[in-house]
Amino acid sequence: MFEIFGIPSMALFGQLLIGLINGSFYALLSLGLAVIFGMLNIINFSHGAQYMMGAFAAYLLLKFTGLGYWPALIVAPLLVGLFGVVIERTMLRYLYKLDHLYGLLLTFGLALIIEGVARKNLGSAGLPYVLPDSLQGGHNLGFMFLPNYRAWVIVASLVVCFGTWFAIERTRLGAYLRAATENPTLVRAFGINVPVMITLTYGFGVALAAFAGVMAAPIYNVSPQMGSDLIIVVFAVVVIGGMGSILGAIITGFGLGVVEGLTKVFFPEASNTVIFVVMAIVLLVRPAGLFGRRA
Amino acid sequence: MLDVTAPLLAVNELQAWYGESHILHGVSFDVREGEVVTLLGRNGAGKTTTMKSIMGIVGQRTGSVRFEGQELIGKQSNQIARAGIALCPEERGIFASLSVEENLLLPPIVRPGGLTVPQIFELFPNLKERLGSSQGTKLSGGEQQMLAIGRILRTGARLLMLDEPTEGLAPVIIQQIGKTIRSLKQQGFTILLVEQNFRFASTVADRYYVMEHGRIIDRFTNDELDANVDKLHEYLGV
Numbered sequence: 060m061f062e063i064f065g066i067p068s069m070a071l072f073g074q075l076l077i078g079l080i081n082g083s084f085y086a087l088l089s090l091g092l093a094v095i096f097g098m099l100n101i102i103n104f105s106h107g108a109q110y111m112m113g114a115f116a117a118y119l120l121l122k123f124t125g126l127g128y129w130p131a132l133i134v135a136p137l138l139v140g141l142f143g144v145v146i147e148r149t150m151l152r153y154l155y156k157l158d159h160l161y162g163l164l165l166t167f168g169l170a171l172i173i174e175g176v177a178r179k180n181l182g183s184a185g186l187p188y189v190l191p192d193s194l195q196g197g198h199n200l201g202f203m204f205l206p207n208y209r210a211w212v213i214v215a216s217l218v219v220c221f222g223t224w225f226a227i228e229r230t231r232l233g234a235y236l237r238a239a240t241e242n243p244t245l246v247r248a249f250g251i252n253v254p255v256m257i258t259l260t261y262g263f264g265v266a267l268a269a270f271a272g273v274m275a276a277p278i279y280n281v282s283p284q285m286g287s288d289l290i291i292v293v294f295a296v297v298v299i300g301g302m303g304s305i306l307g308a309i310i311t312g313f314g315l316g317v318v319e320g321l322t323k324v325f326f327p328e329a330s331n332t333v334i335f336v337v338m339a340i341v342l343l344v345r346p347a348g349l350f351g352r353r354a
Numbered sequence: 355m356l357d358v359t360a361p362l363l364a365v366n367e368l369q370a371w372y373g374e375s376h377i378l379h380g381v382s383f384d385v386r387e388g389e390v391v392t393l394l395g396r397n398g399a400g401k402t403t404t405m406k407s408i409m410g411i412v413g414q415r416t417g418s419v420r421f422e423g424q425e426l427i428g429k430q431s432n433q434i435a436r437a438g439i440a441l442c443p444e445e446r447g448i449f450a451s452l453s454v455e456e457n458l459l460l461p462p463i464v465r466p467g468g469l470t471v472p473q474i475f476e477l478f479p480n481l482k483e484r485l486g487s488s489q490g491t492k493l494s495g496g497e498q499q500m501l502a503i504g505r506i507l508r509t510g511a512r513l514l515m516l517d518e519p520t521e522g523l524a525p526v527i528i529q530q531i532g533k534t535i536r537s538l539k540q541q542g543f544t545i546l547l548v549e550q551n552f553r554f555a556s557t558v559a560d561r562y563y564v565m566e567h568g569r570i571i572d573r574f575t576n577d578e579l580d581a582n583v584d585k586l587h588e589y590l591g592v
Contacts, residue, residue: 234456235460237451237452238456238460241449241450242449247431248431248432248434248441249462250432250461250464
């Protein structure tokens, strides 16, 4: 046991770990928001509800079909992503040419409906989701205790975030996406079916939220308001990183999770507000966000 | 019945609107296989809109656009591109978030018979040197134009539509683009060109259509150009 700045190492690294865990969720969720905003110009306010849907899907899959954590990690995002595809086809696509406000209102309304349905059918008390056996337990690293599941969340989030970044920034499909973000009309006139690409992008962004939801299920209670608790912070992360910036969303997500964790150690009273203070400062100094391009 | 004399592109009574404004009022012309046909006219005559209407990227259009005998008027722009028509837009449309190489490789191959990347570099040696450039829009205007033309040569499209490819470029670059168009014509490409600069057009075109107020008001071949110069000056207001 040793101390850093008068803080016991266990406490410091413990909070750092919690910061990284929270950062993993911030990164996954703000990444989905950034992908959706970049391509659809829609501020997806139902992102938190879709994250919650992922957690509930995992819970219901386990309860009614016996499908465990690992299959749920694939199946739940697919189901919720499909739900996103239906939303895009039937509602969102009529809003692209309108002001941002319309998309924001529609997705906010959807979030309220989804949460209401969840509360009515599943109750507002949280439901427990049992950790898979393979991820029970943990390791004592000497300076701190590292639970296996938390390590897995951080690694999985990093892999998914980096994989998404790679797919968008380094592949042919990603080049279509980036080009269509800039000039959809011209990309379509080259023979690419841009409307289908937009639909799938929304489905993918929503699936990312659901993936985060499944990963969150064993850590946090599965409850209808789990998304709305988180989404406000995630929006702050997106604003700090820069709307629509993929790398910005990832780095800012992890970074702010850590900042929040450290604040809990050094100045606990500010831990709930530190992200919003950072947001205010960033908006004053760089209105387009840390990684945003000035429009 | 297969009609061998049928034009590759036949535009008939084409009308187009941007929102409320009626831009094209019944445009009819055709382009035969292997020809270079130029649309001349002042700013706002409807030349660019004609190209966009063929490509399916205006708000609303009626009439007929037949390509290889296939009616395209009801099709979406991605289907029209797949039919074998490629557009090089006036504003060039180089993507800032794509590298030069990504810009070059962006348009998908719609049918066999397009140029290979080395063949494109033969036409535009400058592009090869700039391939590593991280951002397509960091190129000079001339290089961007070459990139915009070069990328549609890969696709295998049989009809290339070039919208004012010489606009705002230095004379030496204009010469290079003229050379390229002649070389493409030799290789069997069919080209529809929009130009304000009929001096440049006369070095590449087989035939001309003159547009005014969204209509074709005159037509002549390259051989008839000299006899029509005075009239053209009047049409173009130069």
